[in-house]
Amino acid sequence: xxxxxxxxxxxxxxxxxxxxxxxxxxxxxxxxxxxxxxxxxxxxxxxxxxxxxxxxxxxxxxxxxxxxxxxxxxxxxxxxxxxxxxxxxxxxxxxxxxxxxxxxxxxxxxxxxxxxxxxxxxxxxxxxxxxxxxxxxxxxxxxxxxxxxxxxxxxxxxxxxxxxxxxxxxxxxxxxxxxxxxxxxxxxxxxxxxxxxxxxxxxxxxxxxxxxxxxxxxxxxxxxxxxxxxxxxxxx
Amino acid sequence: xxxxxxxxxxxxxxxxxxxxxxxxxxxxxxxxxxxxxxxxxxxxxxxxxxxxxxxxxxxxxxxxxxxxxxxxxxxxxxxxxxxxxxxxxxxxxxxxxxxxxxxxxxxxxxxxxxxxxxxxxxxxxxxxxxxxxxxxxxxxxxxxxxxxxxxxxxxxxxxxxxxxxxxxxxxxxxxxxxxxxxxxxxxxxxxxxxxxxxxxxxxxxxxxxxxxxxxxxxxxxxxxxxxxxxxxxxxxxxxxxxxxxxxxxxxxxxxxxxxxxxxxxxxxxxxxxxxxxxxxxxxxxxxxxxxxxxxxxxxxxxxxxxxxxxxxxxxxxxxxxxxxxxxxxxxxxxxxxxxxxxxxxxxxxxxxxxxxxxxxxxxxxxxxxxxxxxxxxxxxxxxxxxxxxxxxxxxxxxxxxxxxxxxxxxxxxxxxxxxxxxxxxxxxxxxxxxxxxxxxxxxxxxxxxxxxxxxxxxxxxxxxxxxxxxxxxxxxxxxxxxxxxxxxxxxxxxxxxxxxxxxxxxxxxxxxxxxxxxxxxxxxxxxx
Numbered sequence: 133x134x135x136x137x138x139x140x141x142x143x144x145x146x147x148x149x150x151x152x153x154x155x156x157x158x159x160x161x162x163x164x165x166x167x168x169x170x171x172x173x174x175x176x177x178x179x180x181x182x183x184x185x186x187x188x189x190x191x192x193x194x195x196x197x198x199x200x201x202x203x204x205x206x207x208x209x210x211x212x213x214x215x216x217x218x219x220x221x222x223x224x225x226x227x228x229x230x231x232x233x234x235x236x237x238x239x240x241x242x243x244x245x246x247x248x249x250x251x252x253x254x255x256x257x258x259x260x261x262x263x264x265x266x267x268x269x270x271x272x273x274x275x276x277x278x279x280x281x282x283x284x285x286x287x288x289x290x291x292x293x294x295x296x297x298x299x300x301x302x303x304x305x306x307x308x309x310x311x312x313x314x315x316x317x318x319x320x321x322x323x324x325x326x327x328x329x330x331x332x333x334x335x336x337x338x339x340x341x342x343x344x345x346x347x348x349x350x351x352x353x354x355x356x357x358x359x360x361x362x363x364x365x366x367x368x
Numbered sequence: 369x370x371x372x373x374x375x376x377x378x379x380x381x382x383x384x385x386x387x388x389x390x391x392x393x394x395x396x397x398x399x400x401x402x403x404x405x406x407x408x409x410x411x412x413x414x415x416x417x418x419x420x421x422x423x424x425x426x427x428x429x430x431x432x433x434x435x436x437x438x439x440x441x442x443x444x445x446x447x448x449x450x451x452x453x454x455x456x457x458x459x460x461x462x463x464x465x466x467x468x469x470x471x472x473x474x475x476x477x478x479x480x481x482x483x484x485x486x487x488x489x490x491x492x493x494x495x496x497x498x499x500x501x502x503x504x505x506x507x508x509x510x511x512x513x514x515x516x517x518x519x520x521x522x523x524x525x526x527x528x529x530x531x532x533x534x535x536x537x538x539x540x541x542x543x544x545x546x547x548x549x550x551x552x553x554x555x556x557x558x559x560x561x562x563x564x565x566x567x568x569x570x571x572x573x574x575x576x577x578x579x580x581x582x583x584x585x586x587x588x589x590x591x592x593x594x595x596x597x598x599x600x601x602x603x604x605x606x607x608x609x610x611x612x613x614x615x616x617x618x619x620x621x622x623x624x625x626x627x628x629x630x631x632x633x634x635x636x637x638x639x640x641x642x643x644x645x646x647x648x649x650x651x652x653x654x655x656x657x658x659x660x661x662x663x664x665x666x667x668x669x670x671x672x673x674x675x676x677x678x679x680x681x682x683x684x685x686x687x688x689x690x691x692x693x694x695x696x697x698x699x700x701x702x703x704x705x706x707x708x709x710x711x712x713x714x715x716x717x718x719x720x721x722x723x724x725x726x727x728x729x730x731x732x733x734x735x736x737x738x739x740x741x742x743x744x745x746x747x748x749x750x751x752x753x754x755x756x757x758x759x760x761x762x763x764x765x766x767x768x769x770x771x772x773x774x775x776x777x778x779x780x781x782x783x784x785x786x787x788x789x790x791x792x793x794x795x796x797x798x799x800x801x802x803x804x805x806x807x808x809x810x811x812x813x814x815x816x817x818x819x820x821x822x823x824x825x826x827x828x829x830x831x832x833x834x835x836x837x838x839x840x841x842x843x844x845x846x847x848x849x850x851x852x853x854x855x856x857x858x859x860x861x862x863x864x865x866x867x868x869x870x871x872x873x874x875x876x877x878x879x880x881x882x883x884x885x886x887x888x889x890x891x892x893x894x895x896x
Binding site: 180181182184201202203205206208210212214216217218220221223224225228229230231232233234235237238241242245246255256257258259260 | 649650651652653654656657658659660661662664665666668669672673675676677745746747749750752753754755756757894896
């Protein structure tokens with residue numbers, strides 16, 4: 133579903149990501165972990181077509197992000213670390229706008245908004261302007277908008293930040309459901325316990341270089357993910 | 369900490385004049401000098417307007433020994449311009465800045481935050497004050513001698529007037545902010561209020577010549593009437609160099625309100641900026657959602673942003689109102705205009721050209737596209753991660769502007785039919801010019817995108833894209849007007865000129881549109 137081949141991106145003299153390769157198959161949830169400034173967000177933004185890589189290729193559902201960005205973006209949904217949404221729209225207007233852009237039918241958008249807004253307890257607030265939302269509510273709205281077009285791949289940057297425990301639990305359930313239905317998820321997190329319990333795969337990044345990746349069992353063995361991460365950090 | 373905050377505010381103030389932005393590459397020295405020269409040109413252009421008015425008064429009042437009245441009028445004009453020019457900036461920077469809460473969470477005294485913002489606003493006030501002060505002083509010194517005391521008072525009272533204006537604008541800005549938080553349809557209320565205010569303002573401006581004549585002819589009576597207004601008399605007498613105590617009283621009268629307002633605001637700043645006066649919550653009632661194509665959704669998004677942002681709407685859309693108002697005036701005053709034209713046949717032949725250029729002049733003030741790119745700000749990721757191309761987004765911005773400007777251009781051109789038979793050609797040129805202003809504005813918006821604003825007013829009002837677009841639009845019109853008056857009027861007919869001008873505009877429109885669809889779209893996709 134997501135293939136990253138030799139991705140390299142530098143900002144001036146600073147190498148953000150160097151020669152990173154990663155494959156995520158349909159049905160897999162892959163956690164992307166690393167210290168602050170390791171290059172996670174840069175990688176994620178490159179996968180979403182927001183940043184142009186200096187070299188390397190990224191494929192989503194077999195299509196190249198560089199050559200066919202629009203087709204790739206139709207297949208994915210992106211939730212950033214800070215959900216800056218359109219404050220001049222109400223929640224429902226924002227969701228309807230996203231549905232229009234992705235060409236979601238009237239019946240589908242109606243039922244999906246109903247389902248997800250109810251799940252996240254956001255229905256009664258949908259008429260309110262986004263500017264009146266708390267951080268957590270914006271995060272919930274961003275998650276709902278990401279699920280509207282039933283993307284094949286969901287890419288998330290720190291998705292649990294700002295969510296209350298109920299919403300966090302719900303999001304994990306929805307992530308599992310998405311993968312059961314053949315979708316894939318690639319997300320960054322600093323919450324290693326969540327990554328360990330939720331993910332099939334893990335990729336660990338340090339200073340822009342991939343220092344470990346594979347199935348969760350292969351990477352952590354008998355240890356906890358936290359122990360492995362700390363050991364790898366110390367070794368590097 | 370105050371020093372650090374001041375450095376940040378002053379850097380932002382200076383960046384406005386050099387066009388610098390954190391999100392862009394550093395500008396070269398030549399670019400900065402170019403920007404500064406452009407600013408100086410604008411300053412000089414406004415200064416000339418005031419110089420014309422003040423020089424008409426200075427000679428008369430000097431002969432009547434009414435120097436104090438002259439300077440009192442200068443003080444009123446400077447104060448009015450300072451208040452008008454900075455009140456919305458004060459509202460945005462003092463009470464609605466997005467970083468207020470962040471700064472309050474830091475170990476910074478609230479009064480330091482307030483002080484740093486007020487210093488920046490004071491500089492803006494001074495700048496507006498200088499636009500009036502320099503021509504007023506020049507006009508007077510050409511008509512009469514200004515004693516040393518008058519000169520010193522003039523210098524001292526300019527910052528004092530700026531302080532007084534800042535006190536008034538801060539209170540007005542606070543009232544506007546409070547009002548805005550309590551009104552459900554904030555945009556509409558702001559627009560109605562602003563249009564009424566501007567209507568009065570322009571009613572005064574259009575009658576300025578007759579007012580100036582009346583002021584010049586009735587100096588003695590005005591002086592007698594104003595003699596009871598102590599503060600004006602003090603200000604006038606101090607700057608005319610007639611009384612040293614008047615200078616002291618003037619300084620007290622201008623600085624005391626400033627001190628009082630600063631003290632009041634510093635005591636209540638935290639409460640003012642952190643108190644949410646939201647409206648009652650509206651519960652969502654599920655209903656059938658309207659679907660639209662991606663292109664329509666993008667245009668709707670642009671229109672909603674415009675409708676929700678009074679600063680954007682007012683700064684960009686006033687030209688439309690002027691254009692429609694001018695068209696109505698043209699229809700109402702048709703007989704008067706036709707009488708004048710009958711007496712001046714040489715003017716009649718040039719009328720279609722002047723009308724086309726005048727419509728262009730007003731369309732050159734109707735600039736929705738230049739700030740539309742910067743307004744994406746931190747939301748840019750949404751479009752960049754969606755399955756829409758940069759060209760699609762730019763097309764939507766253009767369609768939004770076309771939807772608002774083209775009908776106004778058409779209406780104004782059709783109204784021209786009551787004074788000229790060439791209105792179809794005026795219509796052609798007006799529509800092409802509206803389109804030119806829109807595509808040029810979008811180009812400038814991309815090239816001079818400023819995404820790191822802390823309040824939307826920075827993206828709308830303090831935008832190089834807007835200023836450059838306006839200057840280029842007016843430059844094109846001036847060049848066309850000069851070419852007509854100096855050479856072409858004798859060589860070609862107005863029909864041929866209008867057709868030729870239309871052809872040039874069509875060429876420019878095509879060229880700019882091509883850039884937007886290719887390099888512009890690519891550049892937009894890589895912004896951020």
